[in-house]
Amino acid sequence: MIRLAGVEKVYRTDRIETVALSQIDLEVAAGDFVAVMGPSGCGKSTLLNLIGLLDAPTKGTVELAGKPVASYRDRDVSRLRNETIGFVFQTFHLIPDLRVLDNVELPLLYRKMSGAERRARATRALERVGLASRLQHFPSQLSGGQQQRVAIARAIAGEPRILLADEPTGNLDSQMGDEVMGLIEDLNQKDGVTVVMVTHDPRQAEKAHRTIRIFDGRQVAC
C-alpha cells in the first residue's frame, strides 16, 4: 500500500542545511497498523508528511497503492490525497466557524457528490464515532476527546484506505486517549484501513502491529 525507498528529506535555508530524514526504506502493506516512535524533532512528522503527500522527498521515491507519485501534478496529488488518505492531527485542526457536520463534510466537498449524499456520509461517520447527537454543535462546544473524534469522523468520511495519525492522543487525557485509540483500532480491524500513527506513548504504540523507530532522521529498528 505504501512504499518508501531511499527517501531523504533535507531542509535548506540560505545558511543552514538540515537533514530531517535520511535513507528511509519502508513498506506498509494494506491493512497494516504501524506506529512511528522517536524523540521530538527526530523526523517522525516529516515522515508522515511524506507518506501523506503533503511534502516531497529531496531524494528517493514514495509509492502509494503501487504508483510512484513524484511525477504527479498538483491536482493529481490533491485527488489522490482526497480519495486515499485520511489525516488525524494532534491539535485536531477543526475549523472553528463550521459546525461539526460541516467539518466532517470537508473532504467530500472536493468530490463530485450531491449535498444530500455528502450529509448522509458525514452523518454516518459521526454516528460511527458516537457523536450523532452533536451534528449542529461548533467545535468550541465540545471537549478535547469529542473534538478528536470529530477529526476522526472527518478523516474517515471519505472512506480512505490509509489513515495517517500524528500523535492523535497527544492532547488528550488517558481515558479520552484510549477512546480515540479504540476508534482507530476499530477502523483498522473492522474496515481494513491501513494506519500509520506517530506517537510518543509506548502504551498506544503497543496497539499497532509493529513499530518503527526514528532517531536523528534515521530509521533505527523495525
Added chain:
Amino acid sequence: MLRSHLRLALAVLKRRKVFTAISLFGIALTLLVLIVAGALLDNVFGAFPPEVHHDRTLLVFNVRMSGKDAQSTSPAGFGLLDLYARDLPGVERLAITSTMREAFSYQGGRKQRLYLKRTDAEFWRVLQFPFVEGAPFAEAEVDSGARVAVINRTMRRTFFGDGPALGRDLEVDGLTYRVMGVVEDVPMMRAVPFADVWVPHSSGRDQAYRSDLQGEFWGLLLARSAADFPGIQSEFRSRMQRIDLSAYPEFERLHATPETLLASTSRMIFDAHDDPESRPDRLLGVFGLLALLFLALPTINLVNLSISRILERASEIGVRKAFGAPATSLVGQFVLENVVLTLLGGVLSLLAAPLVLAAINQSGVLPYAQLALNLRTFALGLGLAVFFGVLSGAYPAWRLARLHPVVALKGAAR
C-alpha cells in the same frame, strides 16, 4: 460546495465584527461614491426625456477654423448649420439651438437670473419635452421673429405663482416675450436641452447671426438610424471642405464633425477639434482610468486586510489541502468570501445611494438635478461590487492557495 463556502464566509464575517465593520464601511463608501458618479454620468449621457433619441442623434458643437498663424474654435454659427447641414442624406430632422446664455429679468421689480436658449421650431420635435401647459412655438413664430417663450416649471412658479401663465408677458434682458408653453425642469447637466427659457432664435434685436460660420449655436441631427451616422458624417465633412473661406483670409481650413454626445464631449475635453476620427473611447478610457484609480486605494487596503484575515486561517488552508483541496478550489473559496463581503458593502451603498442622491437633488448644487438610482446605476453598483470583490480577493487567494500545506498546518504562514 458553494453553500458550504457561503456559510463559512458569513460565519467568518460574523465572528470578526471589527474587521467586517471596517471593511464594509470602506467598501460601501467607495462604491457609494462610484454609484453617485455613475448616476451623474448617466444623468449627462443617458437617454432621458427630452433626449429620447440619443441613439440616433448627432451633434455639431464646435467649429475650428485654422490657418498658418491663426486658429479659432467656437460653437457653430447659425449660418454654417442653416446653409450646410440641411438635407443631409440619412437625416430626418435638423434642429438648431443656441448655447445657454445667462440672462436677467426684472419682472415685478425683482432681479431674476435665468438661462436662455434661442432655438428653431424643429428643436421641439427632435427633443421630446414633457409639456405641462401650452405648446412649443412653431415655424410661423420663428419665421416672423415673434417674441414668444417656453419656460420651465420653476420659472413659471417664480414669475406667475399659482396664477395662469399662458399668454402672460415675461420680460428678459429688456425684451418682452409672451409665454406660450411650460415644460418640466430639465437638469443643467443635460447641456443640449437645458434652459430656463427658450425663445425663437429670430426674436432678438440683431439678425446678423444668420450668416455666421462660427457663433453660439449647436446643430442636432436626428438620423433615421445609427447606421446612417458614417454617411452623414462623411457628407457633412465634405460640405465643410467646400465652404468658401475667402472672407476669412487668416484661415485656410474649417473643421466640424457631427458626433454623438459622448464623442463630441470627448473631442472638446481633448481639444481635438481637427481630429478626423471620432474618439469617444478616449473619454470612456479616462472615466475608466479615474474609476480604477479611485478603486485602487481601497482595493490595496482590502487586499492587505484580506491577507491578514486569511493568514489567520492558515491551518484551515493546511487542513483543506491535506484533505485534497486543489489550489483552484481554495482560490475560488477565498475570492467568493471577498465577493460576499463586497456584495454586502454593495448592498449598503445601494441602500445609502438614494438618500445621498436625493440630498444632492435638493441641495441645488446642480440646478434641477434629477439624480436617481435607476436600473443602470443599480447594475453599475452591483457590477462594481463584484469587480471590487474579485480584484481584492484574487491576489490574497492566489498567494494563500500556494502555501505549502505543512507550513500552513503549523499556522506559520507569515
